[in-house]
Amino acid sequence: MNINISTTPSQLGKNAAELAATRLNGAIREKGEARLLVSTGSSQFETLAALSECAVDWSRVEVFHLDEYIGPDVTHPASFRKYLYERFISKINVKAFYPVDGSDNISEQIGQLSEEILKKPIDVGLIGIGENGHIAFNDPPADFDTHKPYIVVYLDDRCKMQQVNEGWFPSMKEVPATAISMSVHQIMQCKMIISSVPHLVKAEAVALTMQNELSNLVPATMLKQHPDWHLYLDQNSASKIITHHS
Secondary structure: OOEEEEOOHHHHHHHHHHHHHHHHHHHHHOOOEEEEOOOOOOHHHHHHHHHHOOOOOOHHHEEEOOOOOOOOOOOOOOHHHHHHHOOHHHOOOOOOEEEOOOOOOOHHHHHHHHHHOOOOOOOOOOOOOOOOOOOOOOOOOOOOOOOOOOOEEEEHHHHHHHHHHHHOOOOHHHHEOOOOOOOHHOOOOOEEEEEEHHHHHHHHHHHHHHHOOOOOOOOHHHHHHHOEEEEEEOOOOOHHHHHHOO
């Protein structure tokens, strides 16, 4: 585990993106291609913006993403596919992008995505941490046991409120009840995991992650089990662990 604390979200994003680009370029040199897993939400704005400007041969990179609501189509303001197309995919020329589509044929979608992601390892996973400690949409108590790559999950109220507070939905009743999410087990199969976790609203989740033993009530504690996990914080999100240690 490596912890990097930046002064601002912008610097955090730049630092995290540089590490991701270095690892992607290494995979391309070694194998001729690379696979990248990306997450969404307001915490990933700076990292994805910086990564899209890094010197990577994107034509050799396949991109997957973590999760998507069940119900809304790609035009919905909260759609993670829309988010990624606008903020990342449209700025680079990737070999392939495998979006999670929760608008129709859910079991078929899960089957196709699962088959594709199991073909080769993911070289770099950009995995955020939610305010409730979730990774992807694996809200507490998360399923640590399933080995299925993608699963259907129910969103808890804390997760729904985060989506409202970030401006994706006008109120909790508009937030879908379910989503397709990559499983915790599948996330942990990434060769390297980089977690960009800025902002004061994440300070509690960061502290719970760092101060607790492995627990599905704080799903992000699983990341500490990964042999190559890099946590990027700003001074706001790190504030409770800095205070705890001082």
